[in-house]
Amino acid sequence: MHPDVAGNWALWSxxxxxxAQTRLQQLEERFPELTTAVLGTADGLHIASLGVDQDGGEQLAAMNGSLFGVARAEAEIIAGGTEPTLSAIVSLSIGENQMALLSFLLAPYGQLLLSVSASSSQLGTVxxxxxxxxxxxxxxxxxxxxAT
Structure with missing residues (x-):
């Protein structure tokens, strides 16, 4: 993240x-199976969310940052120490619930994480x-x- 953005995160967010909230609402309109969507920074700062209250969005943004960090570290080990790309997808399937966590770069904000969760939908669709x-x-x- 650009230092000026990081130093004034309250303003930039x-x-x-x-x-970002408008785009998440548009996603909800075209994807009725959606249960939650959270956009945050890779270091866990909340930007926008739906399907959860503000506190829940902040918690999920923080957990998404941790989840992506762990997955990225594992990918680096599997790749034999080769630095994995910053753009990636981590996915989870639990019964009828699916979640995709997508990483993408957006200057000057740096690496952002978008998690999209849905019920009764195929993981590929999510x-x-x-x-x-x-x-x-x-x-x-x-x-x-x-983005990937």
């Missing part, structure tokens, strides 16, 4: 949050919706970035 929403976020926030 109020700027980015409403635009991943497709997470990817399309990440691209929409890249476009809506009007800065350069890359």
């Amino acid at each position: 109020r700027i980015v949050g409403p635009s 991943i497709v919706h997470a990817r399309s929403t990440a691209y929409e976020l890249l476009t809506a926030l009007g800065v350069t970035g890359s």
